[in-house]
Amino acid sequence: MDEFALIDSIKQQTYKQPSIIKGVGDDAAIFRQSAQDIVTAVDTFVEDVHFTRSTMDPFHIGYRSLAANISDLAAMGADPAFYLVSIVIPQSWNENELNGLYQGMRDMGNAYNMDLIGGDTVSGKVLTLSITVIGYVPRDKARYRSMAKPGDIVFVTGTFGDSAAGLFMLNHPDEYTDEAYFYRKHRMPAIHADFVSELEFLPRLALNDISDGIANEANELAEASHVSLTIYEDKLPVSTHFHQFTEDQQFKWKLFGGEDFELMGTVPASGWEDVKQMAASTQTQVTDIGYVESSGNSDHGAFLIGRNQIKKRLEKKGYTHLKQVKKNE
Numbered sequence: 001m002d003e004f005a006l007i008d009s010i011k012q013q014t015y016k017q018p019s020i021i022k023g024v025g026d027d028a029a030i031f032r033q034s035a036q037d038i039v040t041a042v043d044t045f046v047e048d049v050h051f052t053r054s055t056m057d058p059f060h061i062g063y064r065s066l067a068a069n070i071s072d073l074a075a076m077g078a079d080p081a082f083y084l085v086s087i088v089i090p091q092s093w094n095e096n097e098l099n100g101l102y103q104g105m106r107d108m109g110n111a112y113n114m115d116l117i118g119g120d121t122v123s124g125k126v127l128t129l130s131i132t133v134i135g136y137v138p139r140d141k142a143r144y145r146s147m148a149k150p151g152d153i154v155f156v157t158g159t160f161g162d163s164a165a166g167l168f169m170l171n172h173p174d175e176y177t178d179e180a181y182f183y184r185k186h187r188m189p190a191i192h193a194d195f196v197s198e199l200e201f202l203p204r205l206a207l208n209d210i211s212d213g214i215a216n217e218a219n220e221l222a223e224a225s226h227v228s229l230t231i232y233e234d235k236l237p238v239s240t241h242f243h244q245f246t247e248d249q250q251f252k253w254k255l256f257g258g259e260d261f262e263l264m265g266t267v268p269a270s271g272w273e274d275v276k277q278m279a280a281s282t283q284t285q286v287t288d289i290g291y292v293e294s295s296g297n298s299d300h301g302a303f304l305i306g307r308n309q310i311k312k313r314l315e316k317k318g319y320t321h322l323k324q325v326k327k328n329e
Helices: 001-012 058-075 095-110 161-169 179-187 193-198 214-225 247-254 271-279
Strands: 019-020 034-048 079-089 114-121 128-138 153-157 208-212 228-233 263-267 286-294 301-305 311-313
Touching: 019 179, 034 058, 058 079, 058 095, 058 128, 058 179, 058 193, 058 208, 058 263, 079 095, 079 193, 079 263, 095 114, 153 228, 153 271, 161 179, 193 271, 208 214, 214 247, 214 263, 214 301, 263 271, 271 286
Parallel strands: 079 114, 228 301
Antiparallel strands: 034 128, 079 128, 153 263, 153 286, 208 263, 228 286, 301 311
């Protein structure tokens, strides 16, 4: 398949977003928006660094790659609208596999009425996806990591460690309980953009996307807000069959595993009931896992109260994108 045939195969015939003026098929796309702030993010995914063919089908690669970007928009409080895909295609990928890749992105995008409005295609040695997403948020209502304040409740969506557990299971075949669930959590994560949109009315809310592990994200939020953030280990939510793994695996995966694509947030105590109500209305699991307090002048960071009730600094470590190969244990 040549470049033009590929473009024709992925081009949308109709668009879901009313602000689109010109989509795929010209030198650039055009959309018109004056009533809201525009939010954009970009991520790059490289074969054998961010994903492997041994653990994912092309469909899953496309689906999860776009999901990761939508999660970034959700963490900013934005409603997803558009995406652009630049792709480096090696000769080892055939036409059916490329169609599967784009079908995965299409299915993920359709869940949020997103339109594919452009991109680029080139040949190369390693499959590389660079996805740019664009979303809208009401003026001055974007959610930043720097919005946490002392007295806030720290909360998270979903459960932790499932993606890392799924990756481990895929790389270490054995007899496991509920394999399909863990595989799905790794390959097709659920994103909570609808839940965040329902929180638009809250005057203050800090959010962070949990892509690199909760330890990383908690420290990022604390540092950006110049506060101390404390998490209780025994409050971290895990799935029903997560306890089939060793205690060491459970601890590592739920704190440092990454790629769960859940959300961490802080909200004033007065707004916690609102958060729970909106979670119920969007069928989103939310859990109170800790609190925010003043850190003085310099001791910004995250802390963990372990099951022994001893409070220790939570190390800022997890998945590092500059590693050549992602660890899977």
